[in-house]
Amino acid sequence: MTSMDILDTFEENCCVMRYTTAGQLWNIIAPREFVDFSYTTSYADGLLTCGISLDYGEVRPNFVRGFNHPCGWFCIPLKDCPNHSLLTGYIQTELRGMLPQSAVDTAMSSTLANFYSDLKKALKS
Template sequence: MDLEQATRMGEEVAEKVLQYRRDASGWKICREGNGVSVSWRPSVEFPGNLYRGEGVVCGAPEKVWDCLKPVAGGLRVKWDENVTSLEIIQSFTEMLCISRTSTPSAAMKLISPREFVDLVLVRRYEDGTIGSHAKHVEHPLCPQRPNFVRGFNHPCGCFCEPLPGEPNKTKVVTFFQTDLSGYLPQSVVDSFFPRSMSGFYANLQKAVREFHD
């Protein structure tokens, strides 16, 4: 994949995730608590669900983003219990790369370790929002590894949005649309994502305090 192809794909993914952000129709709340709301609707990308998480994190957008940004040696692997490693396989620009993310076993080991290879585009918007947008890709440097199941992220992303009049708070909106692959009962998948996303917000808040207070 060259820069032109990667840029075009990244822009397409970013537009899709923006549409998810703008479209308020069809969402059903599946988990609420501690200021975090998780909702879902059927995906149009694959036979699964698109999940949306919303919550306010105490911390300026740049500090929150610092805990989330997809960089090798970054903070994400230090606090996110669903990420065991994050590698940058190919970097096109400062805002566009291909990453490989590994995840641990989950759901009492019903879900075995996964790996995901994604094209990731970072966008900074005029209102101060920082967005990360991603979609699975194939890459010659990333053959499937033994002991991992290859999962596939359909268009997904995260927005760190400033709150007017609240410089030290950030609205974080996340979209997960993941095919975990393997032979998993749908009930396991359906229970895993809402619980995992709630934990994501709690752990992100702890990380912002730990690394930036």
């Protein structure tokens, strides 16, 4: 993920967000943007965030509009170690565009690995 912007806010935990990604595999896979409705709430002493993509506004030049089917992230503190949490993500991303499935599989796996690695670094700082 290269950027995340809140486009519209409906209430404290409810908004429309735009996420962008960089091109992958020497730009064989063009940069993508996703526009999602997102809702976050408390859940079992942790957080639950769920979302789905929307048809919202124009697609910006140099991006392909991807689509996230219903998805969610659960962040729940560990009972044995309350200073740590278990983050579980359930995503169903459709990159769209004309892509070979092998390129999609390679890009998605490396992108998700980088996302969790970057998240871990951010949380430590």
